[in-house]
Amino acid sequence: MxxxxxxxxxxxxxxxxxxxxxxxxxxxxxxxxxxxxxxxxxxxxxxxxxxxxxxxxxxxxxxxxxxxxxxxxxxxxxxxxxxxxxxxxxxxxxxxxxxxxxxxxxxxxxxxxxxxxxxxxxxxxxxxxxxxxxxxxxxxxxxxxxxxxxxxxxxxxxxxxxxxxxxxxxxxxxxxxxLPDATAAVVYTSGTSGRPMGCALSHRGLAYPCDTLLAGWAHTAAPPGQxxxxxxxxxxxxxxxxxxxxxxxxxxxxxxxxxxxxxxxxxxxxxxxRPSYLYGVPSVFEKLYKNFLRAAEQSGRGALFERAAQTARDFAAAEERRRLGTGPGPGFDLKVQHALYERTVYRRLRAALGGRVVRGTSGGSSLDRELCLFYEGIGVYIHDGYGLTEVSGGITMQPLGREKSGTVGRPLPGTEVQVAEDGEILVRGPSVFQGYISDETATRAALRGGWLATGDIGRLDSEGYLTITGRKKDIIVTSGGKSVAPAPLEQRLRMHPLIHQAVVIGDDRPCVGALITLDPDFLAHWRAALALQGDAPGREAREENALREEIARAVASANSAVSRAESIRVYRVLQEPFAPDNGLLTPSMKLRRDAIVRHHAAEIEAMYEARARLRPSPQEPADWDEQDDVFR
The missing domain is CATH 3.40.50.12780 (ANL, N-terminal domain)
Incomplete structure (x- = not known):
């Protein structure tokens, strides 16, 4: 530990x-x-x-x-x-x-x-x-x-x-x-799997992470003198x-x-x-990126944006290696390219955010590393933070001058973090909650010898940077015994402009599967840009095939980051989005996984059965070699 x-x-x-x-x-x-x-x-x-x-x-x-x-x-x-x-x-x-x-x-x-x-x-x-x-x-x-x-x-x-x-x-x-230790708020958990529980947070607990961030990082939240x-x-x-x-x-x-x-x-x-600092959740920063891309494509500058975005990521990655002491920083050619795109692309993107944003924070769930690098490369460093209701919101922060994208940084001063043998993250510090109201049993289960069991799983690297890999209760175990964390796959799927939401499934199944919904705004743009000719029935069929191929590429891209046994082998694109109105998202836009599986039980069964009919031995995961691109 x-x-x-x-x-x-x-x-x-x-x-x-x-x-x-x-x-x-x-x-x-x-x-x-x-x-x-x-x-x-x-x-x-x-x-x-x-x-x-x-x-x-x-x-x-x-x-x-x-x-x-x-x-x-x-x-x-x-x-x-x-x-x-x-x-x-x-x-x-x-x-x-x-x-x-x-x-x-x-x-x-x-x-x-x-x-x-x-x-x-x-x-x-x-x-x-x-x-x-x-x-x-x-x-x-x-x-x-x-x-x-x-x-x-x-x-x-x-x-x-x-x-x-x-x-x-x-x-x-x-x-x-x-008094500082009097209860200031009873904040209910999101209730992704069951009834929400009320977390009693004290005045001191709520103030502590806020005051710590102000003391160490407030001077970075605006241009000097503003x-x-x-x-x-x-x-x-x-x-x-x-x-x-x-x-x-x-x-x-x-x-x-x-x-x-x-x-x-x-x-x-x-x-x-025109804010100087931007707070959000990953879906906000993902949507902003997709809006940038869609606007560029609609103006005929899609290829320019893609090149500029890749240059931004390359430049930010080189800068990161320099500040972490693992590389020399951007080379001459990369600096020239970045300077060119600064004049033609990046300043326009910053203007769309108000023109004054210098930094930002993403929380609620993990932010894709490539997206972090993109924002840093265009001049707006968005770091991924970590916190939860039971710790009054804040646990980690990126150390200034030693930021590392793809992690959630290091523990805030005064806060301690442990990773248990099973990968669960444990936290101790002044901001830990007072307990769940009306539920002493749950409080005792969460607080173990002064340490809060967060329910999240992650890892600490040699320098103490924390990476979140998912929720302990969300881990999928296939029928072949493979344990899979769904969050990284879902994150990579959502990075495709056409994909709005993704839920990875596979408990007691021969392979990992996914339920996918499409982004309606980008889908409309994509259909218009496709501009297929011919009669309506033939055009619609070709459009459907093109969409299947595009989603298949998105799944293949997500799979490239994991092992073969962890990769998505079957998936289905749904017409109905996951939303609070249908009970499939919490009000804070978190997935209600159990509810989603129950709601789409018929589609999930049909997805696996359809693929099983194509396999002589559906019980063997090794037989599930090709992805299934079932649309509904």
Whole structure:
């Protein structure tokens, strides 16, 4: 078992609660812009809110919450998208000693009922009428629930008005008695396999990774002399989004709010807000890359983009070898090519991100190494980070000047990481959660002698860099006894522009298989670019054959990174995407593997049976030599 930790933490001791930073920043720098919002998605102007304005709004809302009966220790659910009011409500609740319970607004009625009842919430903040209706269908079974506040119906100003007679000193008294180890949030796990569990996170635990990152890396988040800025669009209902919010508020980073996750809304927000640092999940960075490629092909510059992208990856890989001491860096010819594409391609790509982004972080699942190198090569270093709900979001970070793409970096200062004999990652440090509420058995199973068993599997290299290879529970064991981690294969499949989602299967099967969905935007572009001639039936048949060949190439490319026994031998392309609406994705866009296998059981059986008919001995994996390209 290997144990790795960086130097001891350099952050100052944490005192008080998370709301204190709002008041401290207002006292220290009252005119500093800290939050930004726009009136509607079409607006190009962002309204900035200063530190003193935010403090006053948080204070006024806190007074209203007190008037409504919210007291220290009460739990209040926030069931809304990533919007300005979410940040105000969270800090107002923390100011009075209450605990927030984030719930994704797209959660099902049963999920909402479970979380509200499990957490014992006394109030819930919803966004719109749909949220009111969802809560309304279950509120009779929630005896503790006393308030349902709707943001779009003016809940915030109504509460502010309600609290006008509450003295400011009452808020101050409650805020000052909040202790660092008091619970700040109950954040539910994604529930990819079973019911989500509520993780109790303390004020200290949530602040620790944020303050550590600010202390060691904040100076890299913006060009010299400029205030860092972040566009918050990840759901605040999950720990990654909360970590972004807390980091920005505590670090004086200007944070814009974008509630819509559509490509058009995100593109508009990036162009108008112009962040200096970009947070996202792999699907966001994959989609941005595919949009770059599609735009280039539509303008007749597809070949130019491909050459420029490869040069970016080559240049970044050479730079990485130089900084890690394993190579001399880019040669003269590569430098010349890179400089040429900087003038003709790369600066245009950065402009599409707002023109100010210098670095970024991807989290939630692994980011493909080639994609990391691409972004670094165009001048926007996107590093892959690692964290989970039970550790308040942050565990590792890339050491400055020693970044290594394809890994998630090294443990944050003060955090220790071990890899057990079976490959499971164990973590110990100040940000580890307090436990699962209402489930002491699960808490004892997760915490082993002070170490958190993450459920993730990975490896540490000789320099202490961590690589995540998948989830322990997701490992596939074929009927031939081969263990396969599905995540790397799925990651490589998604890198093909046509592939939107991929789920690798194969438990107790003679070989590994895959269920694939296609990216509708890129598929439409691909069909238009194919421009086949002839009558409709013949054209459609040729188009279908061309699509089969393209997907087969994508599968072959993914297989090139694994051994023969681990490679995908059968697959099927589905018409229906995996989505929260059909229960196949969590609200945080994670695959519900068990649900997917159950939902597509007939297709999976047909896929393997069709291939078995072509094999004299289907029980022998060695007989499954050729890939099956079954479309549905």
């Amino acid at each position: 290997r144990n790795v930790a960086l130097a001891p933490s350099v952050t100052t001791p944490f005192t008080g609660g998370l709301a204190d930073s709002i008041f401290e920043t207002a006292d220290r720098n009252p005119t500093l812009p800290v939050l930004a919002r726009r009136a509607d998605p079409a607006a190009t102007v962002w309204e900035e809110v200063t530190a003193v304005e935010l403090r006053d709004e948080v204070t006024d809302l806190a007074k209203g919450l007190i008037a409504a009966g919210i007291a220290p220790g009460h739990r209040v659910a926030l069931m809304a998208r990533t919007r300005y009011e979410w940040t105000v409500f969270a800090h107002a609740l923390w100011a009075v000693g209450a605990e927030i319970v984030p719930i994704h607004p797209a959660s099902s009625r049963d999920q909402v009922e479970w979380m509200l009842r499990d957490a014992g919430c006394v109030a819930v903040v919803v966004e719109d009428e749909q949220g009111v209706m969802t809560v309304g269908t279950v509120c009779t079974r929630l005896p503790r629930l006393r308030h349902v506040w709707q943001l779009d119906a003016g809940a915030l100003p109504e509460l502010v008005d309600r609290g006008r007679d509450v003295p400011y000193t009452t808020v101050e008294s409650l805020r000052r008695i909040v 205030q860092p800025s972040v566009l918050a669009f990840l759901p605040f209902s999950h720990v990654y989004g909360i970590m972004v919010m807390v980091t920005c508020v505590r670090g004086g980073v200007l944070m814009g709010h974008e509630p819509e996750l559509t490509a058009a809304a995100l593109s508009s927000a990036l162009a108008t807000f």
